[in-house]
Amino acid sequence: MQIFKALSPVKALSFDLDDTLYDNSPVIAAAEQAMLTALFELAPQSNQTDSDFWWQHRLKLAKLEPEIRHDIGRWRLLGIEAGLLELGIARAEAKKVAQQGYDAFLEARTKISLTTGVNTLLTALAKQYRLIAITNGNACIQKMGLSPLFEFSLQAGPDGKMKPYPDMFQLAAERLKVQPAEILHIGDSHRADVIGALAAGCQAAWLDHHRQPVSTLPHIRLTDVQQLSTLLLPTS
Known part of the structure; x- marks a missing residue:
């Protein structure tokens, strides 16, 4: 000291x-995996995606709306929704699945x-x-x-x-x-x-x-x- x-x-x-x-690294790793698993189950179209796929959609959102970086949760949620839309899922369904995927992330993220x-x-x-x-x-x-x-x-x-x-x-x-x-x-x-x-x-x-x-x-x-x-x- x-x-x-x-x-x-x-x-x-x-x-x-x-x-x-x-130590937050293993917590986030487990939360990312929980999100991916939930999305694979809810939207089979996402079964070839990885964490980088969803991260790239968050980066695209941040370029369009830089202030979104100040709300990590909303940023992740909207990034998931954007990725699902790109995979061809209808907006209403994408919004629902994104919320469920984010909820899976958050549940694992708070297991510390x-x-x-x-x-x-x-x-x-x-x-x-x-x-x-x-x-x-x-x-x-x-x-x-x-x-x-x-x-x-x-x-x-x-x-x-x-x-x-x-x-x-x-x-x-x-x-x-x-x-x-x-x-x-x-x-x-x-x-x-x-x-x-x-x-x-x-x-x-x-x-x-x-x-x-x-x-x-x-x-x-x-x-x-x-x-x-x-x-x-x-x-x-």
């Missing part, structure tokens, strides 16, 4: 979710489990601070079983533009009724979490998995989220 700037008094901790509290250590850490922190989650993805703390640990969660799209835009940080401060500087945001993405939090006036703790050199320093650089225990919890 490296401390670059002393923390001012903190009233709330804001956590990124994916790759901050758990925290390590005992992370769960213990969050439980202890929740006794000292107000905890919230701010995510650019479509992770849902209710479906993940994490809602008892957090007051609320904000998602890009429904709750504003994705990090590093200030929308969700500002909304968090308003809902918590605190100043942005009284929020310490913890996340693994330097661009989204560090630059975003600092630009919004929050404090930032960066979980640096890859030891990257950067020009914009957070308040704290972590190599393990468990280091928050030393930083934020009383020793006696």
Whole structure:
């Protein structure tokens, strides 16, 4: 752990979710496969497609409507629908199948489990601070079983533009009724979490998995989220 700037008094901790509290790569891989399996069953025309086919349709949508990137869930849903239309499925059926395919993705996407250590850490922190989650993805703390640990969660799209835009940080401060500087945001993405939090006036703790050199320093650089225990919890 490296401390670059002393923390001012903190009233709330804001956590990124994916790759901050758990490894998200296997979760997304399983969710992609669940989506493909559902689409194969619902629309036999899709049995020769792979994840890249659906990704290319999302990219096409983003070129036409760049703002859609701020709502990951809607972007994926409409990308599935666009792919089904290209496969010759009628619009009404494509809309229905796309929703079912997306639902399969989302169900698998929310099957995460925290390590005992992370769960213990969050439980202890929740006794000292107000905890919230701010995510650019479509992770849902209710479906993940994490809602008892957090007051609320904000998602890009429904709750504003994705990090590093200030929308969700500002909304968090308003809902918590605190100043942005009284929020310490913890996340693994330097661009989204560090630059975003600092630009919004929050404090930032960066979980640096890859030891990257950067020009914009957070308040704290972590190599393990468990280091928050030393930083934020009383020793006696």
